[in-house]
Amino acid sequence: MKKVIYIAGPITGVPRYWEAFEDAEDELIALDYIPLSPAHMPSGLENEKAMRICLAMIDAADAVLFLPGSSRSRGASLEHRYCEYTGKLWARSIKELKEAMAACKSLMITAPGRTLC
Numbered sequence: 001m002k003k004v005i006y007i008a009g010p011i012t013g014v015p016r017y018w019e020a021f022e023d024a025e026d027e028l029i030a031l032d033y034i035p036l037s038p039a040h041m042p043s044g045l046e047n048e049k050a051m052r053i054c055l056a057m058i059d060a061a062d063a064v065l066f067l068p069g070s071s072r073s074r075g076a077s078l079e080h081r082y083c084e085y086t087g088k089l090w091a092r093s094i095k096e097l098k099e100a101m102a103a104c105k106s107l108m109i110t111a112p113g114r115t116l117c
Contacts, residue, residue, distance in 0.1 A: 003101060006036045006058050008079045009067030012047065020067050027094050028065070036061055038075075051075060055082055063089035065097050 007024045011017045021039035028035040036057045041050050054075070058064055064083050070076035070092075083090040089104065091097035 002032055002034050003062040004034045004036060004060060005097065006054075006061035006064045006079075007038070007067065008054075008058075008064050008070055008076045010069045010073035010076060011038060012073070012075065014069070024065060024067060024094070031094070031098065047075065051078065054079060058082060058088060059086075061088070063091065063097060063101065065094065066090060066092050 005028050007021055007028070009017070009020055009024075018039045021037045025035040025037055038050065038054045038057070041053065045053075058079060064079065066076060066080065070080065080090065082088070089100055091100055
């Protein structure tokens with residue numbers, strides 16, 4: 001069964017933000033993952049409503065990939081805290097994600113401050 005990966009990253013105030021999300025989606029698809037992206041939200045949603053949908057997508061995902069600049073994004077920072085709170089697997093690069101997902105196939109790993117599987 002394919003794993004579902006939510007992509008988190010800065011959106012508000014970032015010109016052409018969707019390009020980074022599309023690049024990540026393409027890489028994840030090439031690795032046989034199913035990407036979920038907040039870049040595909042209906043236009044006109046208030047940030048608070050969009051975040052509720054994003055948190056539901058995180059719940060549905062097997063892991064979360066944080067794009068560069070996420071730590072400076074209010075929304076992505078909230079998503080990161082949500083991952084920490086719920087123990088959701090997360091990574092800051094596709095390389096780190098691949099390594100964590102491979103490790104999860106055979107055992108449960110916990111790192112300081114976060115659950116990897």
